[in-house]
Amino acid sequence: MNENELKQLAENLIETTAIAGKTSIDLYRNGLKKIIKPDNSPVTNGDLEVNKLLTEKIKTLTPNIPIISEETVDFKKENNLDTFWLIDPIDGTKEYIAGKDEYTINAALILNNNPIIGMLGAPKKNRLFYSYGKNNSYMIEEQKTIKLDCKKKTEKGKVFAVSGSSDPGELILNVFKKHKINSFTPMHSSYKFCVIATGEFDFYAAKERAYEWDYAAGHAVAEGAGAIITTLENKKFKYGKSDYKNLSLIIKRNEKLDA
Numbered sequence: 001m002n003e004n005e006l007k008q009l010a011e012n013l014i015e016t017t018a019i020a021g022k023t024s025i026d027l028y029r030n031g032l033k034k035i036i037k038p039d040n041s042p043v044t045n046g047d048l049e050v051n052k053l054l055t056e057k058i059k060t061l062t063p064n065i066p067i068i069s070e071e072t073v074d075f076k077k078e079n080n081l082d083t084f085w086l087i088d089p090i091d092g093t094k095e096y097i098a099g100k101d102e103y104t105i106n107a108a109l110i111l112n113n114n115p116i117i118g119m120l121g122a123p124k125k126n127r128l129f130y131s132y133g134k135n136n137s138y139m140i141e142e143q144k145t146i147k148l149d150c151k152k153k154t155e156k157g158k159v160f161a162v163s164g165s166s167d168p169g170e171l172i173l174n175v176f177k178k179h180k181i182n183s184f185t186p187m188h189s190s191y192k193f194c195v196i197a198t199g200e201f202d203f204y205a206a207k208e209r210a211y212e213w214d215y216a217a218g219h220a221v222a223e224g225a226g227a228i229i230t231t232l233e234n235k236k237f238k239y240g241k242s243d244y245k246n247l248s249l250i251i252k253r254n255e256k257l258d259a
């Protein structure tokens with residue numbers, strides 16, 4: 001696909017993602033129906049309805065590209081794809097159930113093992129993010145479309161991180177120390193990728209955790225805005241692993257974090 005095709009594809013998902021966000025809020029207000037999956041994680045009718053909306057739209061746009069979703073994936077079948085869609089209908093389901101505002105709606109197109117299109121809604125933040133390649137990452141807020149470039153919006157001379165935990169383990173604390181992090185803020189969904197793309201934070205690090213659908217859309221948005229994304233071992237972070245499990249991860253707003 002060329003850039004114009006990717007742009008058109010991404011923009012054709014904006015309305016559906018916005019509708020999915022509004023649907024998630026409406027279902028929460030009406031009282032969620034919750035079940036516990038075999039892995040002991042919760043799923044709600046909100047997750048399932050958002051998944052249905054995204055899946056149906058993507059099927060009409062790219063009928064020949066497979067879709068892998070957290071809610072329908074068959075873990076008994078190894079992934080051997082290098083081009084496919086990844087959907088995490090609601091990342092941060094526990095936050096969603098609790099009525100918090102950090103949960104996100106995620107879809108990403110993986111091309112040749114790399115996340116190219118990222119579509120990420122943060123309904124309760126009134127923000128929607130999308131990307132379709134290098135230097136093409138955007139945020140829609142208050143009906144305005146803003147191009148993202150990772151430009152620092154916080155105090156220069158200091159480095160601010162997001163963390164997947166309010167109590168990071170020793171490994172991550174050592175990574176923070178190495179990169180001279182002044183402070184970190186806990187954040188429990190893929191929204192953390194987006195606030196690096198906007199320049200509101202500078203850094204994120206995680207050991208091996210979660211699955212590819214948890215990262216892909218946010219990865220595309222942050223990288224499209226100019227962020228540097230690798231594993232902790234400074235290797236390229238690729239998608240399409242047989243078991244969908246994520247490697248370790250570092251996101252830097254740029255190489256000079258404090259400026």
